[in-house]
Amino acid sequence: MPVLFLLIIGAAAGFLATRFMRVEMGTLQTVMIGVAGALIGGMAIRLLLVASGAVAGMIGAVLGAMVVIWVVQKLRS
Incomplete structure (x- = not known):
C-alpha cells in the first residue's frame, strides 16, 4: 500500500x-x-x-531549568 501511495503522490507531484x-x-x-x-x-x-x-526541546529544557532555579531560590529564602 505505501508503494501505491508513493506512486500516486509522485504522479501528482510530477504532473504539477x-x-x-x-x-x-x-x-x-x-x-x-x-x-x-x-x-x-x-x-x-x-x-x-x-x-x-x-530546538524546541532545547528551549523547553532551558525554560524548565529556569523554573527549577526559581523554585529553589524561593525555597531557600
Missing part, C-alpha cells in the same frame, strides 16, 4: 511540477520525477522537523 516548470515529459518520466521529488522532499521535511524539534 512539470506544469509549473513548463516542461513537456512523457507519463513515465513525469511519474519518476515526481517519485524522486517526493522522496527528496520528504527527507528534507523530516530533517527540518527533527531540527526544529531539537
Whole structure:
C-alpha cells in the first residue's frame, strides 16, 4: 500500500511540477520525477522537523531549568 501511495503522490507531484516548470515529459518520466521529488522532499521535511524539534526541546529544557532555579531560590529564602 505505501508503494501505491508513493506512486500516486509522485504522479501528482510530477504532473504539477512539470506544469509549473513548463516542461513537456512523457507519463513515465513525469511519474519518476515526481517519485524522486517526493522522496527528496520528504527527507528534507523530516530533517527540518527533527531540527526544529531539537530546538524546541532545547528551549523547553532551558525554560524548565529556569523554573527549577526559581523554585529553589524561593525555597531557600
